[in-house]
Structure formats: structure tokens, C-alpha cells
Amino acid sequence: MSLPRPVMRGLLAKRLRFHLPIAFSLSIVAAIAFKYAVTEPRKQAYADFYKNYDAMKEFNAMKEAGVFESVKDVEK
Template identity: 55%
Template sequence: MSVPVLAKPQLRGLLAKRLRIHIIAAFALSLGCATIYKFAVAEPRKKVYQNFYRRYDAVKDFEEMSQAGIFQYGKP
């Protein structure tokens, strides 16, 4: 009976080969996450701010706050 011979493991250049694969995977994953964040978070947030400032009247808001007594003029 003969013992099967195992193939020698690849040792030379193994780190470079694995790093190349991991760098490509990390780049693709980060690009995907950035794209998802842009369309799931940033764009809806931009729309909310645009809608708020489209209807926002600073003078009216100031008048309401001054009538409510929020501002203290000349008092220490």
C-alpha cells in the first residue's frame, strides 16, 4: 500500500495574490455602500431641506417668536 502524496502549498507570492483579491473586494464593497448611502440617505435629506426652505418665511417666524416673548430686548 502506498501513501498518497500531498501537493505542496503555495507559499511564494501568496500574500500578494490574496491582497489583490481583498483590495478589489474592499473597493467594490465601499463603492456599493457609498452609492446606497447617497440614494437612501443623502438625496431624501436634500429633498426634505428643499421643501422646508421653499415654504419657510423667516420674517413670519420671527414675528411669531417675538409675540411669544422668546426674545428679551435690553434685559440683562
């Protein structure tokens, strides 16, 4: 008793009809999950940070700490 020969003709097309929709749906689900798990919280964190951010206050704090070498204290 021998095994039947495998059907090779049309095998790729048959497997693609099964696997391609699964691949597309999984990629869409992954993109949506990334958007709501990573991108949206990151945008919210940036918005919260810059809501009360004072650039001049930050600059003066860095100047007082000696971070900048080329900034001189000019009294008015």
C-alpha cells in the first residue's frame, strides 16, 4: 500500500486564499492596538506636559545651573 501523491498544482493559490485574509486582519488589529496602546497615551502625555510648560523658567533654571557656557548674566 503506497501513499497518494500530493496535489501540488494550485497549492499556493489555495493556501493564500486561507492565509491572506488572516494576515490582513491581524495586521489591522495590531495597528489599532498600537494606536490606542502607544500613540494616544504619548500624545496625551505631551499635551499634559506642554499645558503648563514655561520655557523661560526652564531656561533660567538651566542658566543658573551653569549648563550654558555662552550665556552671560546681563543686568538691565
